[in-house]
Amino acid sequence: DAGVTQSPTHLIKTRGQHVTLRCSPISGHKSVSWYQQVLGQGPQFIFQYYEKEERGRGNFPDRFSARQFPNYSSELNVNALLLGDSALYLCASSMTGGLDTEAFFGQGTRLTVV
Amino acid sequence: GENVEQHPSTLSVQEGDSAVIKCTYSDSASNYFPWYKQELGKRPQLIIDIRSNVGEKKDQRIAVTLNKTAKHFSLHITETQPEDSAVYFCAAIPNTGFQKLVFGTGTRLLVSP
DSSP: TOOOOOEEEEEEETTOOEEEEEEEEOOOOOOEEEEEEEETTTTTEEEEEEETTTEEEEEOTTTTEEEEOOTTOOOEEOOOGGGGOOOEEEEEESSOOTSSSEEEEEEEEEEEEE | OOOOOEESSEEEEEETTOOEEEEEOOOOTTOOEEEEEEOTTSEEEEEEEEEEEEEEEEEEEEEEETTTTTTTEEEEEEEGGGOOEEEEEEEEESSSOOOOOEEEOOOOEEEEE
């Protein structure tokens, strides 16, 4: 799992603001997925991207958006932040993003909305 | 949609004992079942996985079993050590056409010396 990097590691934002989180996958991996982990719970799926295309989306509002760049890095954007968006945001890297391939997580970005 | 249930929520054992964590899933088309270990404040770390074409997989002190008929899978840790203390998550990938990990609610394992 070494090699998935996320930035920033910590972030404090005010309600109503916008935030951009970044992820670089393991070299050679073409799929990036985003998860939200609220304290005390398991990660919840937000998006999967493969070869710069959105492959799947979880049950999150349209305030959440993402994209993947030609170098396979990815950004997660959240608009109009709410207090409930406070969580650890995890990026997962996978070789092909197939249904039976390993996914490796980055260290996450801890977002606090005040 | 896919649902994964995990038990127990907390598990306390003495060093050297075995620990077993059990999960059930709802989508019979799921074929891949990873287990992650998450230490406090750190990333979920993939520790072992199993695919539906096998019933058991072992890696040193860790083993996973899968019963596709019953839609159960379990993590077994033998000879537990204090450094095994962490939260363990099971997961499954439903047959949605994309890699969506559905996680269980987690098991907090505490290994006392």
